[in-house]
Amino acid sequence: MTSRVQERSELDPALQAVADAASGAGLPPMVELTPPQARERIRGALQACAPGPEVASIKTCSVTDGVSVRIYRPTQVTHAGTVVHFHGGGWVTGDFDYADPLCRLLADTCGVPVVSVDYRLAPEHPFPAAVDDAETVLRWVASGSEGLDPRIVVTGDSAGGNLAAVSALLMRSDDEVTLVGQVLIYPVVDADLTRDSYVDNSGVFLGAREMGWFFDHYCPDVNARISPDISPIHAADPSGLPPAVVVVGGHDPLLDEGLEYAERLRGAGVLVEVQHYPTLPHGFLQFTAVSGAAAAAAEAVAASTLRLFEDAARQSDSIEAVDHA
Template identity: 40%
Template structure:
């Protein structure tokens, strides 16, 4: 039996959050009713996220999906002229395809817009298990089509687009950037920004064996998220679920990727960065060996998260040709 990771092996700027989680009984998303898991995630993101910032403009819009509508939220960065086209980021929130919404990542998107100088389009896709794979992914593609068809009214420069996401959102972001079936004519992403993404849902990497308790995301909670999202009998090696298994030899849009050592997703994220680099992709990879999953949604309490959010914003500004 593996021994749990001791607190003295956790980064100094994150140890208080990990200690509090352990002292409060290590209640995971899978341990409470789904409605409570979703509400608790919103509370945690609100309490621990980066400080709220004013932006030049915010608008929430409905976009069509199969059997109804979903929503997206557009943030124009502070200081942007109202009548000009801006570079933009399609941001897809994390939460295991099961929890999270526009509000869980609101402060993060505001900060990303202001620091990068690009507009941010956050996608509120429908969630599993009510809407299992591939519905959330298809919703993200539908949002991209909506942006393409309404770019002039939204004042977005289609020639300067970046896709970004954290965790499950990072999974869908890189699928949109690379999978032929999810390309949208008229939009070619200049880059992708992935914060501790899911890249291999077969869960075959060693970090699944190392991170089994003591953190808010463990192997067991990832198995639960996978069970909610993926229908029984679905091939987990599908490129839409496990893009790492199809990454070798494929040049991708420029890649910014963050991985964390105390995260069951650590090894697959590291492998994804390496495969992209071997194929000739320009890769910026930041690894935090003593941090856990959720650095960005806890960046109000974790200084390393704030620093890397600024790094990601600079990467976006460079790739999307933001005028400073």
């Protein structure tokens, strides 16, 4: 039988060059940095991500003490709804600027406002602070704050994908919050660092050591990491969730858990679209300035987000037609 490692494609050459340059730079590994040092390193690499398109306006609002959002308004509003986006960075790094290009792209492609969430980071604010902040912002948007449409597609990459998935689970029985979709981009949905994809792919931008470092800061209690509020793959019943787009990379340590989560959602009757990019590693949306494959994937992710709004609109129209029949 051919192994999964043999079946997968080679790493995108542009990103292989980035990985080679990083390994030859002589920098200490992230696990040897303090959280502030890690944040500075991530900020220093933002130029690898192409700037997003122009938008009509950008406004920063304080939602509650310690939690702010940046609202991107598209140049043309074409659909009803709001994207709420959670940035990646292992719950320890990342900020508004980290998410800026993707939020611009989502606003421009979907024709809806995008709310980027600057949730509190660990270790200063460990679990469940980020989850609490995610719920707070979703309720803030759902209440119509800043004139935002309460029909929400929640999106996120990596640790942000974790918060998006966790939020979808927590909000499905909340009558005040209407989620019409979830876009989980190479999401953290499990705390098991021994999966085959970790063995195969550790060392390409992210590995078991780095994820262990992130988890240790975010949730020091190892036994608590099986909670669905940290590892949504352990949710006993994922039925009733909104349609999902699950995005995975073939060279990502998180590949296996992402694919398994998609299958669990499907098994529970949730509509799921999987976007599998065999040549791309974890975090590829941060490399759209150097990789054509990553840039094309970003466009496809945005297009899938748009389809969630279009599908929600069609469903709403169908319900109205039945009600008036």
